Amino acid sequence: MIDLHTTVQIGDTGLRVPRIGLGTASLGNFLRPISDEDATAVIARALDRGIRYLDTAPLYGHGLAERRVRAAIADIPRDELVISTKVGRLLREGAPRDESQYFDGEPFYKDVPSAGPVWDFSEYGIRRSVEESMQRVGVDRFDILHLHDPDDHFDQASTTGYKALSELRADGRVQAIGAGMNRTPVLTELVRECDLDVILLAGRYTLLDQSGMDELLPMCARRATSVVAGGVFNSGVLIDPEPGTTFDYVPASPEVIDRARRIRGICDRHGVPLAAAAVQFPLAHPQVCSVLLGPRSLGELDMDLGLLSVDIPAALWADLRAADLLRPDAPCPE
Template sequence: MRADDVVPLGRTDVSVTRLGLGLASIGGLFAPVSAEDAARTVDRAWDAGVRLFDTAPVYGYGLSERRTGAALASRPRAAYALCTKVGRLIVPGGTDTQPIWADPPPGVGPRRDYSYAGVMRSVEDSLERLGLDRIDVLHVHDPDEDFPAAVTDAYRALAELRARGAVGAVSIGVNHAPVAARYLREVASPGPDCVLLAGRYNLLDRTGLDDLLPLCAARGVAVLAAGVYHSGLFTDPRPTAPHGYRTVPAALARRVAAWHALCRRHDVPPAAAAVRFPFGHRAVTSAVVGARTPAEVADTVRAFAHPVPEGFWAAAKSADLLPREAPTPAI
């Protein structure tokens, strides 16, 4: 399996590469990124064969979408899959702000809106920022923020867009696997085509395996695994690194250290183990990995290409770093 292998996204007509580029970082996640670095990061991913790009209105309050659109403007539109999200409008005076964005545009902020009209407006706004006329994969972002509206009004809007060909695939983007499983069970038929699962199916957190991934496999719902580096703990675990932890909890730090030690013994880069692990489950189509520099893209592509022997996974289970029932990828 290669990072640039192209596969169908579940039961849809959308094609994606095994490796996708998450674009929150180029919107200033945790630390500022220049426009030049943002463009060069997307360019480096393209040169490596990556053709799956995932952004959202809330990423830098529109900044990520604008930079994504600019970086992809010269690329053949049929050659890549673009994902964005609905659930928050970027409006003057929006108060649903988040402190994780380093340099958002002044005077605007997010406002939660999962209504039918709000979703339709969000799509129009995203297309304007991106400079595109269609979206390949549209996620309902964080449906737990207003679950009753997200599972009814927002889905109705997305299903309508899918039916008329304005959207290639309908999805949800979640940070909690039980929320996604509940959504799939309660939404009207035929339901989403895809789930973007962030941080809940990786070497440190496998709650996606409890219910969601088996459900997706049974229903033919594709899974895009994000957060595989667990906020950077498998690439740069230093306390000063720009990730989601101010202080890594002691128990988690011990498990991270154990994984790093196992990787050293087997000559496997920690990033390689992290980015390859989700593909052990048949529901997982792609891994979506963020980057803020071309070097980070190159590091992930190199990690994806590094073979991880079956003996490594067996050793991880023997050390109780993985449960015995966790499916693991072939070499």
């Protein structure tokens, strides 16, 4: 049983985050649109169920997710919440098309406002991004700020971007700073070169993919950098590994589906839903402070929260190791 009220300290800061948080990419019309009312209802239900950590970003729905967070938290005392957002993109009219946000000619975010994301990791861009996010979310501060997807912008992110975040932290305008992305090489270098309190690692420390253990998580351990694990279902394949499912937001390959099915087969033998093992697994790593859930509906939220109370026998993890489906050095829940 994972307690929603249990908190863990971020790095060497005084900030504590709950073990379970709510990610809001899907609530920003990721892959398919949902209404303001339905998105706000998911956040409100999560708050009612005890979730107090919300992660958002300007990219998510081109501001939709941040505005929907604002609507849902209006009656919640600010001090009861941990809220993180991201910097590195400003929303501007006439923004050039960013091919990283498209697949097969279609955008990942559907039915979004016309102002699109423009890369900007300058000191001015970071500070402006924070101010605009505060307006959209309706808060006067954030607890965590992440450099967002700086894969192709390492030089600027690690210099001017990091400098701006470091100054905001020193001024007390934010408690923890970090970086969030789904590829590990640049993230490892940012942890190595910058004084980051936390990172948000999406999809690279999961039941299917533990590649974050190669270099990134050991570097985080050396630097006392906490890890928030996102994308723990690898965008769907660890919920229902059937043809047509997705991995890293695009159709999963036959090889990925086969590996996920083999994991599911072992879970089935132990009477454990694959998704339950997927959501509970990352929390056993000592660097992982929190796991983000990313439901897009009330039904998905209730399902996700129910997975947290599933009892998983130690034999399941042992069988996964024996089948070479889990790294021998990967910590497992007790």
